[in-house]
Amino acid sequence: MHPHAPTLTPGAYVDPARSAPAGRQRGWGRFTLMTRSFILLVATSGVAAGVLWMKKETPNPAGAVATREAPLVEARSLKPLLETANAAKLAPYAAKMSSARSQEAVSSPQPKEKDASHAMTQWPREVVLRGTPQVHSVSQDAKSGEYVYQTEHFEFSCDIALGVDVVRHFAHVFEATHLLNCQLPLDLKPAPESLRKLYRARILSKDADYTALRKAPGGGGFYSSRDKCMYVPASSLGVKIAGERVLLDQSIESNSTLIHEITHQMMNRWVSLLPLWLLEGSAEYVASADFVHGRFSLGQMEDRLKQRLRSLGAQRKDNASVRCNMLNVAELLKLNHKTWSAGMPSPAGHENYTSALLLTYYLYHLDRGREGAGIIAMLRAVGEGMPHEDALRQFILAGRKPAELEGEIGMAFARMGVELKFTRRGGAVFEP
Secondary structure (H helix, E strand, C coil): CCCCCCCCCCCCCCCCHHHHHHHHHHHHHHHHHHHCCCCCCCHHHHHHHHHHHHHHHHCCCCCCCCCCCHHHHHHHHCCHHHCCCCHHHHHHHHHHHHHHHHHHHHHHCCCCCCCCCCCCCCCCCEECCCCCCCCEEEEECCCCCCCEEEECCCEEEEECCCCCHHHHHHHHHHHHHHHHHCCCCCCCCCCCCCCCCCCCEEEECHHHHHHHHHHCCCCEEEECCCCCCEEEHHHHHCCEEEEEEEECCCCCCCCCCCCCCCCHHHHHHCCCCCCHHHHHHHHHHHCCCECCCCEECCCCCHHHHHHHHHCCCEEEEECCEEEEEEEEHHHCCCCCHHHHHHHCCCCCHHHHHHHHHHHHHHHHHHHCCCCHHHHHHHHHHHHHCHHHHHHHHHHHHCCHHHHHHHHHHHHHHHHHCEEEEEEECCCCCCCC
């Protein structure tokens, strides 16, 4: 044996086939460790380089915000000047500013309305009564012939038992009209008459009883401000009485008269505050909207206006235009209840409604900013105690004479396809 040869314990044997893989395994472990260390080093170096670059490119870590003085700040700075200026001379400018604000509101997104009973910030294209009105039978007194039903906002009394299902059928008209008047941007804030929680409506089963009460034949209902109650013939609601049976007539196509009168009831607190042309014009406007089973559609109000004008006696020129008379603006603004009632049996009665509707529609949608800024400002001022004559001068005429406003009305409707002929009756005129 060679002197430097390794000494083996007797019986020990080294297998070359087993010792080689063990060596390779130890070598692979060292390689893996080195690779991981290299990756960690590269990542750390990258982060450090990024931090150094950011410090170089952004010497001031505090965010720089560019500020610009808002228009409101400028407006506040003008307050002392406005306080010393003549309010009457500033009225036209106030109206223009109000109109500009309305246009700005239209161009900017509006938040979703939280409460369906609150006025909207824009003129709605559609108002829908969600769900079916809930009807409760409050009283069924066969002995006295008094039957009472209630919905969320109305109390209906009748001299016969109508039944909950029948009342639910026509309650759509009442509740939807209430909702529309609540949501119009006029912000009318409809509420029942004083000392009442619900609006009252008396349903008369016999047309003869209704005619005797109204003292005139026809009509789908009327609101009595004296009685604080709506009177409606059952027949106008699609209710037919056949002996002891109560049937529904589905052929009733129009509820416009009823909607007109319900709107009067919604505006009960405004009756003594507003001019007659606006009270009637507002009711006519709502009645002009397309209504189908709880849904008011106001997206095509120009077409609906022409249809309403034709129903009031306007002549059709062609498929897209009409021709009608309108009382001159100076007399219309001064029209009182006595003059209005005197004209009812004659063609002047239709002309009164036509004139009120046209002036109201113009102020809602066509005057200046086209968003009703003037009429909304007038209503707010009157609601705060300003006489309607003063509010009319400041926010509607706004520096214009009635003749000038009349000229603007004629041109605006001509562009819509409504040709107006202004009439003169020789009555009292409004003094600007």
